[in-house]
Amino acid sequence: MSVSQNPLRTSLPTTHAAASDSSRRQQKKPQNQSNPGVDPRHMAIALHHAHRIQSQKDTESLILDRILDLVSFPYSPTADPSTPSPEDALLFKNALVPFQPTDYDNLIQERNIEGLCGYGLCPREHRKEEGGGMFRIKYGAKGSGPGGRGREMNIVPKEKLEMWCSDECAERAMYIRVQLTQEPVWERRGDDSRNKNLLLLEEAREQQGRGLRSGGNTTTVGQVAGQLENMHMHGPEAREMAAQMQDLSLRSQELALERGDSSAGAFQHDGRVGVQIMENENFSHAVAPPQMRPGDFQGGSIEGYFPKPQE
Known part of the structure; x- marks a missing residue:
């Protein structure tokens, strides 16, 4: 997503170029592959750790590239952070996949150095608080105070307020x-989905609104599997998803049988299972009444010990 941009005021490009050049020089160093005095097992362990360290360096270099790309993002000066274009939103979320919260904080700081709002989808300048002092008093809306009376009051550091163009962008970020x-x-697994399904604040609110408008109706696993089949999805991922949903449907049926829900009509109208407790009258053998044992006349034993009768 790199495009031609204006020179940045931050020192990040110089640092990144120096780190990349150092990494390339280290990779070009000749390696002594034939050393008779080296244990092959120790060499394999050393190479494993060396590759791991190099992978970490490559990842850090990738994150620096992403920060450089997002410092001046979005590229349209008229972009609206509340309704970003689908292309900008997708690029922004894909760029954040390898990020940690600390990397995201570095991105916010670099954008502030460039005079921009810390939110990556906002092209506006960050606000500048006038006056001295290190703190500011923020008042909430009417009725936001204790017990719904008055107004809420918060003391916020000045530098925190100057990171954004507005409170709305601060919330989005x-x-x-x-x-x-x-x-x-x-350290993540290859199939780790974290950071791959990020949601913008507006997207989350829209999904929540759709859930409320639907009345909170829940969909069963079997219905979802049927919907996937009716969508005529193609490709290995779609087939694998449909197979997984079918396995979940079969597993849910097995769990229902284990609970005793042997028929579809076992559930009542309120979603509960009708349970009837009946006495078992089909005895496989005759039940003999209990009989006294010889030691029971003296009280029996206590964990194998027979106490002596008192005289």
């Missing part, structure tokens, strides 16, 4: 940050 995982990308 923090909603993205709380979704980022703390685990570095080189």
Whole structure:
């Protein structure tokens, strides 16, 4: 997503170029492959750790590239952060996949150095608080105070307010940050979906609104599997998804049988299972009444010990 941009005021490009050049020089160093005094097992362990360290360096270099791309993003000066274009939203979320919260904080700081709002989808300048002092008093809306009376009052550091162009962009940026995982990308599994399904604040609110408008109706696993079949989806991923949903449907039926829900009519109208407790009258053998044992006349034993009768 790199395009021609104006020179940046931050020192990040110089640092990134120096780190990349150092990494390339280290890769060009000749390696002594034939050393008779080296244990092959130790060499394999050393190479494993060396490759791991190099992978971490490559990932950090990739994150620096992403920060450089997002410092001046979005490229349209008239972009609206509340309704970003689908292309900008997709590029922004894809760029944040390898990020940790600390990397996201670095992105916000670099955007502020360039005079921009810290939210990556906002092209506006960040606000500048006038006056001295290190703190500002923020008042909430009417009725936001204790017990619904008065107005809420918060003391906020001045530098925190100057990170954004508005409180709305601050909320949007923090909603993205709380979704980022703390685990570095080189320690994640290949099938780890964290950071791959990020939601913008407006997208989350829209999904929540759709859920409320639908009346909170729940869809069963079997219905979802049937919907996937009716969509005529193609490709290996679609087939794998449909197979997984079918397996979940079969597993849910097995769990229902284990609970005793042997028929579809076992559920009542309120969603509960009708349970009837009946005495078992089909005895396989005759039940003999209990009989006294010889030691029971003296009280029996206590964990194998027979106490002596008192005289």
